[in-house]
Amino acid sequence: MAGHATSLKTYFTIWIALLIFTGLTVFAARIDLGVYNAAVALTIASVKATLVALFFMHIRGTSERLTKLVVVSALFFLFLLLGLSMSDYLTRAWH
Amino acid sequence: MSTVKAQVTERTNYLNADYGVRSWLLTTDHKRIALLYLISITFFFFIGGFYALLIRLELLTPAGDLVQADTYNKLFTMHGMVMVFFFLIPSIPAVLGNFLIPMMIGAKDLAFPRINLLSWYLYIIGGALMCHCMLTGGADTGWTFYVPFSAITNTKFVEAGLAIFVAGFSSILTGLNFVVTVHRMRAPGMTWSRLPLFVWAHYATSIIQLLGTPVIAITILLVAAERTLHLGIFDPKLGGDPLLFQHLFWFYSHPAVYIMILPAMGVISEVIACYARKRIFGYSFVAFSSIAIAVFGFLVWAHHMFVAGISLYSALVFSMLSYAVAVPSAVKVFNWTATLYKGSIHYDAPMLYAFGFIGLFTVGGLTGLFLAALGIDVHVTDTYFVVAHFHYIMVGGAVMGYLGGMHFWWPKISGKLYPEGWAKLAALIVFVGFNLTFFPQFILGYLGMPRRYWDYSHMPEFQVLNVASTAGATILGIGYLLPMVYFLWSLRYGDPAPDNPWNAAGLEWKTASPPPTFNFDSDPVVTWEAYNYDEIDAPHIQEAPVGR
Incomplete structure (x- = not known):
């Protein structure tokens, strides 16, 4: 993808970030946040989806x-x- | 027109360029993949048809005397699943769209030929799973597989869901390929305003496939998660909401009807322009009405849920939106009719199918408005009225369009002419058989016969109309068998087809029949408007073949 090449370092950084967010999801699932349970899980999932779209799907910089x-x-x-x-x-x- | 014959010497084309099973199973030629799809969907069409036959035979008498109640549930479930997901959705896009879109825009192939082959393999894997489901007992959830029943049934729902899940990805890949191809691969001069309406219709269809199909895939996964992991998504006992399933299901499955009907509308536009020898009246309106149908089609889904317990306020909004989607559909019907006005009409077989389409689609569309009206919907929901309505759209519309298209482009696909007399007869048989099958169902439904009932012995007065319907289905079955017989016959005994037997407009007619592997011997340049029949029929203009 010439023009908006992403370095390997960025990919690894995003991957690590996604793993951290996954860990966060598991951690949050173990705490009872009452009505906020779903909201917290969905917020983390949305952030992860945004990262994937921006960096792995090359939306950023297009x-x-x-x-x-x-x-x-x-x-x-x-x-x-x-x-x-x-x-x-x-x-x-x-x- | 149909009697045009030409002496054609054997040329290298996509059919004889290579031989052997490997050359077919590993092909990346869009035309060969289209034929692979043609064979596959025909197989599933006859399986789905066989289930329909058994359903109609059971309903011949009021008593449930041919099969058991459980078996009947499986019959209509497998009929619906096979016909919707393995015949209707791939029918025109994967066969005619695959074959024609690159040629119509002057390209050598689709943008991603290997993904195109992958889509067929996914379809086959999905189809194999569906066959496994059928052979091991089948599912009994109805093709709509509503929860909570689908989450608890002991029949083979998981297999059926998985089959639909995999086949859905095949549909997504086909849509993706078409969108990219139309954007990136058009020949010089083939502007958006010169695109055949068949291409516009498939472009709109592809948008639906891309945006809608993932939702049904996710819905199936959620049902599977609820069944296996007991997550509370749809089951109220676990904190879920059963209507959420219906929202998700119909968000895809209502637009899925447009995946079936839009490509058929594209076929009809091509056929009517050719056999009326006129440019389509209001080309831009017809083109953009396809996009409007694709967009509006996503706004109407909850009209399937009016009696399911949704909010009355929401129902009012969805009712109004459902009326709105009728507007672009009506634009098409009125424009086709206006195209016929003062046209030089030829009553060849594809045109008979097109006439059949317009009539049956109009009946199907107008009865859809009945169902969009809240009051009437309450009366006829889950009756045979609904069954009749959607068969008028999906069979009277989509299958008539598919058959019309198969006849229109058969000379291009096979290089052979089909017997015109038999084709006209088949078109008439299909039209008569269809109406005899499904029109009585409108009356049955309005009088109160529920759908999905195996035994109606407590209401024997419905037998006469059911007998008419079963008799019609038999005639319809003959009408569907006939084209398969004479198409196969024509492969061996048919007259060789000239490059443009109908004297039609469009780039696909300017290359050989059957076309060479890369469609054109030299890259075409488009300098004329779409449907330039006035120029084609003008006696002083001699058209030069492109790419030959």
């Missing part, structure tokens, strides 16, 4: 407009999935 469009589209459709599903969950009469 100059391609099409690549940016793909990323924005994917996030938009994720928003639709979550947003419209929650529009049901949060407004149920029997909830």
Whole structure:
């Protein structure tokens, strides 16, 4: 990928970071945070997914407009999935 | 037009360039991979058809006397799973799309030929898992495999889920290949506004495949996690939410209907333009309506859940959004009809399928609006009305489009002409058989016959319509068998096809029939607009073949 070559050192740094976050997930799972259990786990997972997308999938530093469009589209459709599903969950009469 | 014959000497083409099993199983030629898909999906079509036959035979009499109730559950489950995931979804994209898209845009192959072959192998692995599932007893969850039942059933749901999971990746890879190919591999002069509408339709389909399919894969994994690890995702006893499953399932599975119908719409646009000898009326509207369908299709999924217990406010929003998706579909139907106006219409077999498509898709689409209306939906949910509606779309629409496309491009694929008379007869038989099968089901559903019932002896008044439906299914089966017979016959006995037997527009008709391995002998340059039938039919213009 000429133009935005990533050094081996960066890859290893991100890999170590992902391992640390995995450890953090396991650690957090052993502590009862009450209603925040899912929120903490999902936050860590989102950070990890962002790191993978930015560095391993080369989103960071891309100059391609099409690549940016793909990323924005994917996030938009994720928003639709979550947003419209929650529009049901949060407004149920029997909830 | 159909009687055009030409003496064609044997040329090197993708079929005779190499021989032997290895040359096929390791091929990276998009045309050969398309044929591998053709054989594979035909196999699954007849398996799915066999299940349909047994279902219809059981319903011939009100009593459940042919199979046991459990067996009947498995029959409609395996019919749905096989037909949806192993025939309809790959049908037009993986066969006709694979074969034609590179040629239509003037490319030598798809962007990732080896990934294309990988997609077929994934399909075959998924198909083998599905066969294993069927041979070891099958699943009984319905093709929608709703929780909580799918999380507890003792039948072979895990195998079926795994098969669909693997086949889903095949679908993702095909979509990825098409998107990259359309962006990167277009011939000089082949601008977006000159792309055939078949390509636009497949581009929109690919977007759905890329964005939607991972969600069904994750959903299957979540059900598997709940079954094996007892994680509380969907089961309320464990803190889960059963409606979450339906949200995730339909987020993919409603757009999946557009994966089936959009490519068929692409076929119809090509066929109608050719046999009306006119440029498609409102080209841009038809092109962008494909994208609109792909996007709007993701906003309507909860209309499958109106009676499942979702919020009334949410149901109102989804009802309105469901009406919205009808707009781009109607744009297409009106534009095709307007294309016919003052056209020089030829009633060849592909055109008969196109006419059938327009009529049946319109009925299927309009009855979809019935189901988008909250009040009517409550009355007809889980009745035969729903079964009739989606078969009008998925069989009356997608399969008619597939058959129309197979006839239209068969001379290009095989280098042989099919017998036109038989083809017209088959198109009529399919149309009559289809309507006789599924129209009575609208009435049955409206009168209150539930779907997925094996025994209706407490409502014997429904037998007459069920007998009509079974009789129609028999006629439909003959209509489907006929093309397979005469296509195979034509391979040996058919007249050699000229390069452009229909005098059609489009780059794929400007190369040999069958095409050479790399599609064109020299790189094509496009200097004309799409569907330039006025120029093609103008007597003073002699077209020069491209790449020959």
